[in-house]
Amino acid sequence: MSRRSALLLGSAVVFAVVFQASVLPIHIDTPFKPDLLLIIMAYLALRGSFELGTPMAWLLGLLKDIFSGLYLGLNAFSFLLVFLVIKSVADRLYAESGFLFVVTVVVATLISATVNLLLLLMFTDTPGIAYSMFAGLIPHLLVNSFAASLVALLPAFERDQDVA
Amino acid sequence: MDLFKKYGFIMLIGTGVFVALIFYSLNVPRNREANVIERVVMTVFSPILKPAVRLSGFFEDAWDGYVNLVDVKRENLKLRDEIKELNTRLVAGNEAQKSNQRLQHLLEMKNTVKAPSLSASVVGEDVSSWFRTVIIDRGSSSGIRDGMAVVAADGVVGQIVKTAPTTSRVLLLTDHSSGIAATIQRSRARGVVKGKEGGLCSLEFTTRDEDVKVGDMVVSSGIGGLFLKGLPIGEVTMVKRGEYGIFQTVTIRPAVNIAHLEEVLVVLRGGYE
Numbered sequence: 423m424s425r426r427s428a429l430l431l432g433s434a435v436v437f438a439v440v441f442q443a444s445v446l447p448i449h450i451d452t453p454f455k456p457d458l459l460l461i462i463m464a465y466l467a468l469r470g471s472f473e474l475g476t477p478m479a480w481l482l483g484l485l486k487d488i489f490s491g492l493y494l495g496l497n498a499f500s501f502l503l504v505f506l507v508i509k510s511v512a513d514r515l516y517a518e519s520g521f522l523f524v525v526t527v528v529v530a531t532l533i534s535a536t537v538n539l540l541l542l543l544m545f546t547d548t549p550g551i552a553y554s555m556f557a558g559l560i561p562h563l564l565v566n567s568f569a570a571s572l573v574a575l576l577p578a579f580e581r582d583q584d585v586a
Numbered sequence: 587m588d589l590f591k592k593y594g595f596i597m598l599i600g601t602g603v604f605v606a607l608i609f610y611s612l613n614v615p616r617n618r619e620a621n622v623i624e625r626v627v628m629t630v631f632s633p634i635l636k637p638a639v640r641l642s643g644f645f646e647d648a649w650d651g652y653v654n655l656v657d658v659k660r661e662n663l664k665l666r667d668e669i670k671e672l673n674t675r676l677v678a679g680n681e682a683q684k685s686n687q688r689l690q691h692l693l694e695m696k697n698t699v700k701a702p703s704l705s706a707s708v709v710g711e712d713v714s715s716w717f718r719t720v721i722i723d724r725g726s727s728s729g730i731r732d733g734m735a736v737v738a739a740d741g742v743v744g745q746i747v748k749t750a751p752t753t754s755r756v757l758l759l760t761d762h763s764s765g766i767a768a769t770i771q772r773s774r775a776r777g778v779v780k781g782k783e784g785g786l787c788s789l790e791f792t793t794r795d796e797d798v799k800v801g802d803m804v805v806s807s808g809i810g811g812l813f814l815k816g817l818p819i820g821e822v823t824m825v826k827r828g829e830y831g832i833f834q835t836v837t838i839r840p841a842v843n844i845a846h847l848e849e850v851l852v853v854l855r856g857g858y859e
């Protein structure tokens with residue numbers, strides 16, 4: 423990974439956390455918050471290397487856990503799993519396509535939510551979480567795909583082929 | 587003849603001055619009337635004077651306009667800056683007024699809480715859509731510990747779950763993992779307030795024979811020692827009793843407006859070691 427790419431990635435992660443935790447909640451309702459860290463992870467899965475992307479995906483999930491919920495490691499695990507799934511098919515995909523990126527983010531959101539739900543039901547006492555997750559899934563998918571389409575419009579998305 | 591030649595010019599001047607004096611003296615008694623000369627001259631000049639005045643006025647206006655325009659642009663920019671500044675002050679003033687009202691309510695709550703407490707500002711929310719937590723700007727360095735109760739001006743907010751030196755996370759009472767021992771203020775029926783979807787809560791483990799009605803106020807029972815007794819939690823909005831089952835379903839709308847939470851009080855009591 424070049425120094426420029428590392429800097430860009432670091433800035434994007436910091437921006438995503440601050441934007442998602444402190445800026446967006448003031449302006450939009452909770453179900454309509456995009457999962458920017460998941461989008462970054464999906465980007466890494468499509469464009470990044472396996473060696474660097476795997477720990478990065480786990481760390482991104484961990485970062486999300488630090489600012490979300492009670493269960494440290496929940497998103498770290500689901501992000502890692504989603505990364506591995508996407509990475510296993512990424513070589514056969516046209517990773518430069520913006521549309522494919524949006525589809526990938528939608529799939530990643532679905533897998534991540536499913537894994538989170540399973541882990542929560544298996545390991546925690548959170549009655550009613552399934553209903554909340556199902557109720558919020560559609561807006562969450564839509565917002566994530568919208569945010570992903572905006573990312574696909576960025577000039578860096580076209581140019582930056584060397585993330586790792 | 588020589589005399590005339592010698593003093594002719596002086597005499598001419600003297601005569602002229604004398605005639606002018608006579609002319610003046612003759613006109614003094616009729617100073618309010620126009621004589622022939624005046625009338626003729628005025629008549630001759632009258633058609634010219636009017637357009638001349640108009641033209642002069644036009645040039646005056648044009649000149650003044652130009653000079654003013656030079657200043658107007660500068661003044662316009664200055665006024666715009668002043669308006670911006672005044673608007674900013676107005677917004678800041680309104681914000682300060684609202685903040686003052688909120689803090690006043692919070693202070694009233696602080697006085698009713700019979701334990702040391704610490705005010706904190708909400709600086710962030712949960713990044714995920716499934717969980718309900720907020721981040722506050724006070725942490726372990728301010729004496730905050732995990733498990734401490736958090737209240738706002740209108741009632742219970744939740745409890746501290748994860749503390750860092752300068753920030754903490756608060757698990758809101760609307761989160762599915764939250765549980766607060768509560769009682770119905772009117773009938774003293776007991777239960778546990780748990781979070782549910784849509785920013786609401788439910789009163790769990792309240793047996794079906796307990797007296798719970800829509801509109802009842804739910805307050806903390808103090809059981810468990812986490813929350814002080816009698817803090818407002820919310821209002822009962824729905825009660826359902828099925829034909830079977832031990833418990834009734836009670837839905838509660840939180841007293842605190844979770845979506846617009848800005849300042850909170852952390853009750854510096856209890857908490858986990």
